[in-house]
Amino acid sequence: MSIVLGAIADDFTGATDLANNLVRAGMRCVQVIGVPPHDLALEDVDAVVVALKSRSTPAPQAVTDSLAALAWLQAHGTHQIFFKYCSTFDSTDQGNIGPVSDALLERLGGRQTVMVPAFPLNRRTVYQGHLFVGDRLLNDSGMEHHPLNPMCDADLVRVLSRQTSHSVGLVSHEVEAQGSRAVREHLDHLAGQGVRHVICDTLDEADLEILAGAIVDYPLVTGGSGLGQALPVEYRRQGWLQDVTDAGRLAPAEGAPLVLSGSCSRATLAQVEHFLASHPGYELDPLALAEDNGQLEDALAFARTHLQDADNDGPVLIYASTTPERVKQAQKALGTEAAGRLVEDAMASLARTLVQEGVGRLLVAGGETSGAVVSALNIQQLRIGHQIDPGVPWTQAPIAGRAAPLSLALKSGNFGEIDFFTRAFEVLK
Template identity: 75%
Template sequence: MGMGASIVLGAIADDFTGATDLANNLVRGGMRCLQVIGVPQEEIDLADIDAVVVALKSRSCPVEGAVNDSLAALDWLQKQGARQLFFKYCSTFDSTDQGNIGPVADALLEALGYSQTVMVPAFPINGRTVYQGHLFVGDRLLNDSGMQHHPLTPMQDADLVRVLSRQTPHSVGLANRTVLVQGADATRTHLMMLADQGVRHVICDSLDEQDLEILAEATVAMPLVTGGSGLGQALPAQYRAQGWLDTISEPGRLSPATGGALVLSGSCSQATLAQVKDFLAKHPDGGFALDPLALAEGGKQQELALAFARQRLSAQAPVLLYASAVPDKVGAAQQALGVERAGALVEEALSQLAVKLVDEGVGRLLVAGGETSGAVVSALGITTLRIGAQIDPGVPWTQTPMAGREAPLSLALKSGNFGGVDFFTRAFEVLV
């Protein structure tokens, strides 16, 4: 068991940026939060921590691996005394017909000996809402939002009851907004009725913050809740109402930031592509594009990128190293190299660049893309992240101690779909 008092919330996130997204909202809700990378193998001091988010890389791995890793995380969190468990996945419900949301949720419920959980992916402030069980991104259904082109988890159906029913043999039901507007008691009663009917997974409508507050109140006594990070911001108030959590001033306070600033981008989402374009418009000589086809030919392009970054950093100029590209270009690389190899080449290159440049003095590092963030964090040997202030909804600055460095590394891990157009420049302006 970790040092210190029992934690209030223990969360299991299926990717690195998703973990940070949830942790950010927990801090905004008033909880002191630590993100751990994988299941800790050593004792961790949790004396001043209210919530721990275990970041896994289980979103698109084989189902068996996702289940095993999630169960290991559950076991560790239970040993830390977590009062409630949270399975965190993307607000766009990223998954395939084989999983991994359904199988992992089933495994967690069975391990806990409980018969029902809720599915609350909505994150209204970021434009993710659910109505009549259908997921919207802004004013578009999920399958018409650009997510239908995702290279690993193409989302081609917005009906989440239908999507989840393909992933689990158990019954999937709906708590629609007609129920939610009646309040937390009516919502809780509806969930109990569905449980009596054998419904294991309940997709929940959510159009705004009030809906999430109602759901948090209705589900605070559930051993396990699941969803996106929107629900995470509503839960701390319920923990305080239960007497589990004190009011805490500055739950996201970090040490002063130092060192050079670097942006690494591997995401090909529409939001990240717009952020790359904005950065290059402001700093025409500030970006270096990595091409999987060139990377496959050897280390020359990576060496050129390293030299480019060193020159920019020595001049204290903004620098962006990116493999973000439009779908046609990504598709061509995947066709030539294979989907897995194309992605692996980019992740390996960006990870190696991160290690070298951090070792040479970069102290403020922004990484765009869930898979890229996971690869970079692993390459740097990072095991814990203290969660700080929000940059944009779903993306905070974090800090982690680094061997041989007096000051911690400031790190922002951005999900591909998150952040405003000017994120790559404004992020460093809000870091103090």
């Protein structure tokens, strides 16, 4: 089997985000969880996205994991490697975007790569090297309050320069307006000056198409999922990719509907509030979980009661999503890592138990929460289906002991419209 695009994603929801856009562009795609065994059976696949949990790990571990994923993809004859990170460039001054990009580029023998985090459909754009979320600079978008990777600088050239010893350059919108050839000439000029990493302005879909045309032969590209939607057209021009019918077709969904939300982003908080106005929900509190006061059992009992209620045919929500102030209180009392781990462990336990008891349609909000849930369910690969909202598709995974596959949606905290938690299940029908 030869893979056209092999992607290495630094978290689970980011991996699904990219896979979704590849399917929308006509590529049959599978997402694998962690580095798979060499003999993993993959049939009728054009793209494989390896989902790691490396966004917030120490940089050396992120590099080791990413290089292991690269080795697997190279062994399967992959044409191009894509390092996928968040459209909000989530990272710290120590990494992990710079160190991982350096390691991958060195292993591939490339002299330069591009950084294209923008996702215009989700209002993530880059202008003069500055990242915007909607009409706000990154550092004024709510990302400055991120509990693990607060983003307090919107200048991506400056951010990345703190993560790598190599030179960082810029392809401006002015250059992109002249087309793919002008972009490539500019990239070659920068490479001649020793510029190894290049931040790329991106205001709209046309910019992504121009960039894709300029870098389709690069051994390594990096960025958000927007670039992933633009690349397949170029692959077809290269003769690497054939047209397929309904690349996102899945089996019919079966089983009860459940939402688990651990994200504390502004978007998810609004989605939780909207959901609770008309559907049942139970809030988890890290401080109560730490005291072992039976809250986890109470949450299970709440879910069982409402999922078995004949008068309730809609989804049930269990959430730890809360305001930045309450997050800081929990982190101060318990420690940042311990507070996050308590929530992740609780969500993982809930998912494992409730899927065994009949939940067959599961929506998870938040990258860390998604990682914990997928690991708890021992999911090794996801077949990517149709989109719910930009960046979020339904997927399906085989689960031991279940005749039908589990339908699973993994939502990045910042993604989705306000009614996402309810509308997602309508889309699945």
